[in-house]
Amino acid sequence: MPPVIITDKLTKRFGAFVAASELTFQVEKGEIFGFLGANGAGKTTAMRMLCGLLKPSSGKATIAGFDVYTQTEKIKRRIGYMSQKFSLYDDLTVSENIRFYGGIYGMNTKQIKAKTQDLLAELQLENEAKTLVRDLPLGWKQKLAFSVSLVHSPDIVFLDEPTGGVDPVTRRQFWDLIYHAADKGVTVFVTTHYMDEAEYCNRVSIMVDGVIAALDSPANLKQKYNHSNIEDVFYELARKAKRSE
Amino acid sequence: MITLSNIKKTYNKGAVTAVKDINFSVNRGEIFGLIGPDGAGKTTLFRILTTLLLADEGTATVNSFDVVKDYSKIRDCVGYMPGKFSLYQDLTVEENLNFFATVFGTTIKENYNLIKDIYVQIEPFKDRRAGKLSGGMKQKLALCCALIHKPVVLFLDEPTTGVDVVSRKEFWEMLKRLKAQGITILVSTAYMDEAKLCDRIALIQKGGILSIETPAKIVESFPGKLYALKGGKAYQVLEDIRAYSGTESCFAFGDALHVTFKNGQDNGALQYLHEKGHNDVSMEVIPPGIEDCFIHLLKG
Numbered sequence: 001m002p003p004v005i006i007t008d009k010l011t012k013r014f015g016a017f018v019a020a021s022e023l024t025f026q027v028e029k030g031e032i033f034g035f036l037g038a039n040g041a042g043k044t045t046a047m048r049m050l051c052g053l054l055k056p057s058s059g060k061a062t063i064a065g066f067d068v069y070t071q072t073e074k075i076k077r078r079i080g081y082m083s084q085k086f087s088l089y090d091d092l093t094v095s096e097n098i099r100f101y102g103g104i105y106g107m108n109t110k111q112i113k114a115k116t117q118d119l120l121a122e123l124q125l126e127n128e129a130k131t132l133v134r135d136l137p138l139g140w141k142q143k144l145a146f147s148v149s150l151v152h153s154p155d156i157v158f159l160d161e162p163t164g165g166v167d168p169v170t171r172r173q174f175w176d177l178i179y180h181a182a183d184k185g186v187t188v189f190v191t192t193h194y195m196d197e198a199e200y201c202n203r204v205s206i207m208v209d210g211v212i213a214a215l216d217s218p219a220n221l222k223q224k225y226n227h228s229n230i231e232d233v234f235y236e237l238a239r240k241a242k243r244s245e
Numbered sequence: 246m247i248t249l250s251n252i253k254k255t256y257n258k259g260a261v262t263a264v265k266d267i268n269f270s271v272n273r274g275e276i277f278g279l280i281g282p283d284g285a286g287k288t289t290l291f292r293i294l295t296t297l298l299l300a301d302e303g304t305a306t307v308n309s310f311d312v313v314k315d316y317s318k319i320r321d322c323v324g325y326m327p328g329k330f331s332l333y334q335d336l337t338v339e340e341n342l343n344f345f346a347t348v349f350g351t352t353i354k355e356n357y358n359l360i361k362d363i364y365v366q367i368e369p370f371k372d373r374r375a376g377k378l379s380g381g382m383k384q385k386l387a388l389c390c391a392l393i394h395k396p397v398v399l400f401l402d403e404p405t406t407g408v409d410v411v412s413r414k415e416f417w418e419m420l421k422r423l424k425a426q427g428i429t430i431l432v433s434t435a436y437m438d439e440a441k442l443c444d445r446i447a448l449i450q451k452g453g454i455l456s457i458e459t460p461a462k463i464v465e466s467f468p469g470k471l472y473a474l475k476g477g478k479a480y481q482v483l484e485d486i487r488a489y490s491g492t493e494s495c496f497a498f499g500d501a502l503h504v505t506f507k508n509g510q511d512n513g514a515l516q517y518l519h520e521k522g523h524n525d526v527s528m529e530v531i532p533p534g535i536e537d538c539f540i541h542l543l544k545g
Contacts, residue, residue, distance in 0.1 A: 040379050165407075168539055169540055
């Protein structure tokens with residue numbers, strides 16, 4: 001099984017500014033990969049290239065076997081994306097959101113209907129099918145958004161700060177969903193500012209000033225930098241950042 | 246410095262209760278944390294105290310002024326940083342700061358010493374429009390604008406949500422310096438590690454207060470023993486220990502699982518895990534953190 005994400009010196013420049021510089025890494029099928037970095041380190045730029053939304057300046061990358069320069073439409077069909085900032089339509093109901101995304105990804109009515117029932121059952125949201133998304137608590141919205149990002153059974157799901165602002169219990173329930181998805185073979189690529197969540201990843205990378213400054217399993221990183229937790233590892237690396245946001 | 250007495254607020258003509266029976270007070274020069282999930286009622290309390298929202302019942306004062314009768318006096322003496330970025334996106338950094346200074350009848354120069362530490366970090370971008378700033382810089386500008394009239398009380402509604410570890414540490418350093426200058430701070434956060442940086446915290450859920458204590462006392466009140474379970478394939482171990490009859494609760498915490506048992510202590514869990522094929526797991530008693538306590542209180 002080849003890695004689902006392969007990058008080789010992937011770089012994005014905006015004029016003279018190098019937002020992401022020579023990123024080289026691989027992510028395996030079913031892996032939970034934490035993509036860490038301070039605000040402004042270049043995470044969003046890198047993610048946009050991997051999702052086929054931003055053309056790299058140089059370097060190579062394939063996502064689910066497809067090239068980020070020439071096969072972006074194929075990439076988009078094979079990935080799911082969820083961001084804390086935007087994922088669901090507030091003025092559509094829960095089931096309308098599922099139908100909308102199912103439709104976008106080319107599922108037929110029968111498939112969508114079956115998927116909707118599965119999803120609502122799994123999230124215990126059967127009684128909320130006709131509720132407007134805006135009326136759901138944030139934690140439920142996030143869980144629903146995650147499930148909707150998987151509606152078309154993608155190979156990879158990109159999660160951009162999925163758990164901001166929710167309570168500790170809800171945050172852990174969200175990670176149960178992530179584990180469950182990875183267990184079924186979905187590759188999870190996740191950014192977070194909660195460093196305890198970084199520990200739940202199989203491997204994490206830490207970006208500083210557009211460069212991947214460290215990449216390993218949480219246990220190996222802690223050993224290498226001689227800290228008892230990832231927060232201290234992150235702090236040691238990220239505070240060296242020179243470039244302002 | 247801040248008092249709330251039997252505060253209640255409902256929305257949608259009484260159909261939704263946002264907060265109820267809220268009683269607490271914040272002392273002068275204290276950093277007081279409101280800790281609770283999204284939707285707990287934190288923002289409602291901020292809006293009542295900053296005189297932007299009227300409570301249905303109860304009374305509240307800020308700096309000895311009543312939030313209803315003396316609202317204009319309160320507005321003069323408090324700084325408020327809402328959770329949602331609320332500066333003018335199409336004004337520059339400097340224009341925003343000037344605007345807020347002018348509205349409060351002061352100048353940037355007059356209170357510059359108060360914001361200096363923070364403002365020097367964003368000064369290189371003073372001609373940039375606020376809408377074009379990154380999250381960390383928006384946060385710093387918002388704090389400057391909330392401080393420019395030298396308030397006696399500062400209200401900060403989730404100031405660090407979505408901000409990275411480095412900026413969060415810097416932000417709390419700034420709060421400590423403001424406290425040292427005698428400013429009273431009411432701050433809400435979803436980060437439990439920030440709770441321990443407050444002098445006292447109120448845990449709030451579903452519109453009610455679960456507990457008000459110093460962080461140390463909240464940790465002391467944790468019942469029973471807390472165990473850290475390490476090793477094995479974390480997700481499988483989690484599923485198995487949750488299914489174990491003696492387990493009360495189990496949550497992932499960084500690289501360990503935090504477990505409590507029904508009798509308050511371990512009663513053969515490790516043996517059970519070994520039978521399930523998890524041979525490389527170990528377990529030890531650990532002191533609980535604020536997050537453990539919060540999870541416990543949320544469930545109780």
